[in-house]
Amino acid sequence: MTANEISEKSAPHKLFDTLLIVDFGSQYSQSIARRLRDLNIFSEVLPCTQRVEALHFRPKGVILSGGPYSVYDSDAPHVDPAVFDLDVPILGICYGLQEMAWQYNQQNVLAGEKREYGHAKLIFDQGASSTPSVNVLFEDVPSGTDVWMSHGDKLSHLPESFSTIAKTDNAPFAGIAHDSKPYYGIQFHPEVEHTHHGKKILANFGVRICKARQHWTMDEFVVAEISRIRALVGQKGQVIGAVSGGVDSTVAAKLMNEAIGDRFHAVLVDNGLLREKEAETVYQTLTSQLGINLTVVDASERFLAELKGVFEPEEKRKIIGRNFIEIFQETAKKIASEAAGSPNAGDIDWLLQGTLYPDVIESIAFRGPSQTIKTHHNVGGLPAAMHLKLIEPLRELFKDEVRILGTKLGIPEELVWRHPFPGPGIAIRILGEVTPSQITIARHADRIFIQEIIAAGLYRNISQAYAAVLNVRVVGVMGDKRVHEQAIALRAVQTTDFMTADWYYFEHSFIKKVSSRIANEVSGICRVFQDITSKPPGTIEME
Numbered sequence: 001m002t003a004n005e006i007s008e009k010s011a012p013h014k015l016f017d018t019l020l021i022v023d024f025g026s027q028y029s030q031s032i033a034r035r036l037r038d039l040n041i042f043s044e045v046l047p048c049t050q051r052v053e054a055l056h057f058r059p060k061g062v063i064l065s066g067g068p069y070s071v072y073d074s075d076a077p078h079v080d081p082a083v084f085d086l087d088v089p090i091l092g093i094c095y096g097l098q099e100m101a102w103q104y105n106q107q108n109v110l111a112g113e114k115r116e117y118g119h120a121k122l123i124f125d126q127g128a129s130s131t132p133s134v135n136v137l138f139e140d141v142p143s144g145t146d147v148w149m150s151h152g153d154k155l156s157h158l159p160e161s162f163s164t165i166a167k168t169d170n171a172p173f174a175g176i177a178h179d180s181k182p183y184y185g186i187q188f189h190p191e192v193e194h195t196h197h198g199k200k201i202l203a204n205f206g207v208r209i210c211k212a213r214q215h216w217t218m219d220e221f222v223v224a225e226i227s228r229i230r231a232l233v234g235q236k237g238q239v240i241g242a243v244s245g246g247v248d249s250t251v252a253a254k255l256m257n258e259a260i261g262d263r264f265h266a267v268l269v270d271n272g273l274l275r276e277k278e279a280e281t282v283y284q285t286l287t288s289q290l291g292i293n294l295t296v297v298d299a300s301e302r303f304l305a306e307l308k309g310v311f312e313p314e315e316k317r318k319i320i321g322r323n324f325i326e327i328f329q330e331t332a333k334k335i336a337s338e339a340a341g342s343p344n345a346g347d348i349d350w351l352l353q354g355t356l357y358p359d360v361i362e363s364i365a366f367r368g369p370s371q372t373i374k375t376h377h378n379v380g381g382l383p384a385a386m387h388l389k390l391i392e393p394l395r396e397l398f399k400d401e402v403r404i405l406g407t408k409l410g411i412p413e414e415l416v417w418r419h420p421f422p423g424p425g426i427a428i429r430i431l432g433e434v435t436p437s438q439i440t441i442a443r444h445a446d447r448i449f450i451q452e453i454i455a456a457g458l459y460r461n462i463s464q465a466y467a468a469v470l471n472v473r474v475v476g477v478m479g480d481k482r483v484h485e486q487a488i489a490l491r492a493v494q495t496t497d498f499m500t501a502d503w504y505y506f507e508h509s510f511i512k513k514v515s516s517r518i519a520n521e522v523s524g525i526c527r528v529f530q531d532i533t534s535k536p537p538g539t540i541e542m543e
Contacts, residue, residue: 003232003389010228012221012396013057016042017212020059023361024048024067024077024095027536030361030499031191032063032093034398035199040214041206044396045361052082061089061182061210064096066189070153071095071102071109079103089182089209091137094151097176097185104159119194120168122147122175134163134177137184137204141197147174147188148195154187182209192500218405222255225393229259232391233350238339239391240332241266241352242324243294244274245282246421248354248394251406253292255393256352258409265335265348266292269327271320272300273425273434276443289412295335299327307427307434313543316434320424325351329387351388355395356402358498399498419450419464420498428543432471437524442469444522445488452514453492462504465492467518468531468542476526478519487527488518493540501535 001009012018019036023029023045036043044059048067062083069076079099083090092100101108124135124143147168155173158164166175166186174187184205190198206212233239241256243249243266256264266286270279279296286292306319332348394402399420406416426442427434445467453459470487477483490511495501515528531538 001231006228006231008056010224010231011056012042012216012224013044013059015224016216016220017060018057019043019061019063019206019210019212020055021045021063021065022048022050022079022083022096023065024079024099025069026066026095027499028189028191029065030358030398032065032202033357034496034499035191035202036206037216037398037401038199039203039206040216041212042216048077048079050080052080052086059086059088060212061091061205062086063205064090064092064099066094066096066150069095071098072106072153089205090184091205092183092185093191094187094189097173097187098153098155100183100185101155101157101159101162101176104162105157108155108157108159109153110156117150118148119146120149120170120174120188121145122166122168122188124166124175125164134165134179136208137177137186137201138165138175139204139208141200141204146194146196147190147198148192149188151187184209218401218408221397221401222405222408225255226259229256229391229393233260233263236263237350238263238265238336238348239350239352240328240335240348240388242328242354243268243282243286243292244421244423245278245285245418246354247399247406247416247418248356248402248420250286250290250411250415251402251409252352252354252392252394253286254290254406254409254411256391257290257292262293264293264352265332266294267328267331268294268296269324270296270298270300271303271324271425273303273320273427273439275421275426276447285415289415295331297327297331299323302327304434304436309433311432313428316427316543317424320427324423325388332388349389350391353390353392355392357396357398360395361499400496417460419459419462419466422541428541429466429468430471431469431542438469441486441488441522441524442467445469445518445525448517448521449490449514452510452517456510458504458506458510461494462492463495463498463501464540465490465504467491470529474527478526483526485524485526487529488522488525489529489531489542490514491531491540491542493535495535495540498540499535501540503530503532503534506530 021029021032021043029045033043033045098109122145124138154171161179162176164173165177168174171187176185190201241253243253253266268282283296286294303323310316328351336348403416422428426439430438430442449467468489470489472487473484474487475484492504493501494504518528
C-alpha cells in the first residue's frame, strides 16, 4: 500500500462522521470548522472548485461558506451543482445562502441598497410553513437574538419551495428553509462569537439535521494517528523531526516518539532567529522532561548571511524555509551515517513538521476565493525538489485541539500552554532587514514584555504576545539630549482558533511599566507603541 493510500484510508473523514465546508473565500471558513469541532463533530474545508465526483468520502452534510464575491458576477465562484445530488442536508451561510438561491434561479439575488455590517436582531417566522422540520435549525434559539451580518447583496425573491424562517430589518430573507428537503440558508454568520447562540444553530444543523455522531475527540484521534504513523513509516523507517520548543512541534515530536520510539530523531535548527537563550532551554526541556533524543544544529551564521539585504516579508520566509529544509536534509544524512551498524540503521525518509489546520488555509490560494495572506513556514516557501517526505500528524488540528492532545500525551502544562512562536522566528518580528543588532533589540524587548506578562499573572489569559521592531526612526529625548532611534510595537491577542483574534486590553499601569522598562533598558529604542488591531483586518504576526 502506498503512502497516499495509507493516509487516505486513515484520514479523519474516513473514520469520523464529517461535515464538508465548501469555501468561497471567506476568512471565517475555518471558524465554521472550529465551532463544529467544539461539538465533537469532525469538519473538513475544501475549496468551491472541488468536484463532487472527486470526493474521497461521503459527508453527513454540507455547509456553503460566506465569501467576498457577488454570485451574479461573471467571474463569481460557484459550487459544483452535483452537491445537490448528494442527498445530504445543506446549509448556506451568507454568500452560501445566495449561492443556493442562485442555483435555483439566477434572478433570486440582487445588490442590496445598503451594506449590512454588524449586529442585527434576528426575528423568527416559524409559522411560515406547515412542515415541522423547517424550523429545526432555530430550535432552542430565542427570537430577537443578536446575529452578525456582513453582506451587501441579498435575496430578491424566495426560491421555489422555500419558506422564510427568519428576517432582520434589512434582510427579509435572513433565514430560509426548503419545505421538503433539508436545505437551509442564513444571511448572518453563526460561526463568529458576535452571533449569540451561533454555536447552538450549528449544533442543530450538525446533530439534529445531519445526524452526525459527536465522536471526534483527541482520545480517538491519538489512537488513529499513531496507527497511521506506524503504517506510513513501517517497521524500520526513520523520521527526522523539526522541533522549536513551541507547543506544535513539541506535541508532534512526542506523538512521533510514542509511535516509533528511538527511530524518531528530533532536530532543532538554531537559525539565529530564536528568542533569548531559546536553544539551551529547548534542549533541556525536550531531553530531560520528555526523553526525546535531540540534536541542535547551529546554523545562525548561514541564515543571517542569506537574509542580509532582504526587506520583503515573503522573501524572508522563502529564504528561511529553503535553508531550513536543506539543513534538515544534511542533518538526516549525518544521523543516518552515524546509525550505520546499529538497530537504527537505515534511511531517513521522513521529515516531521508541526503544521496545523489554520496554517494550511492561510497558505493555499484557491481560484477566485481565499486570498493568500502569507506563505506559512510549514507549508509554503519550500523548494520543489525536497528529498524528504513530509509527515504532518497535526495537520488536521486546531491549536486548542493540539493542547488537549499534548495533555493526553503527558506533556507538562507550562509547555502545553506556551505561546506560539513562528517558524521564521524573530525575522518576521523585525520589519525591514534582519541584522544582529536588530535581533538583539527584538529579543531584549520581547523578554521584558513576556516577563511582565507572567509577573502580572496574565500569561494564560493571552493567546500570543511579542514585541516587534518597527522599520522607522523617531525623535525622542533621552539623557537630556535629542535622539533619533527606533520604536517597538507590543502585540498581544486573545483567540480560540487563531483564525480570528481580538487585541488584548492591558491596564494603563501595566503598559506604562513595560514601556518604561523597554525605553530605559533596550539600547536603541526611544518609543513604544501597542498594536490594537484585531484579526481581521490585521494578522497576528507583523509580517
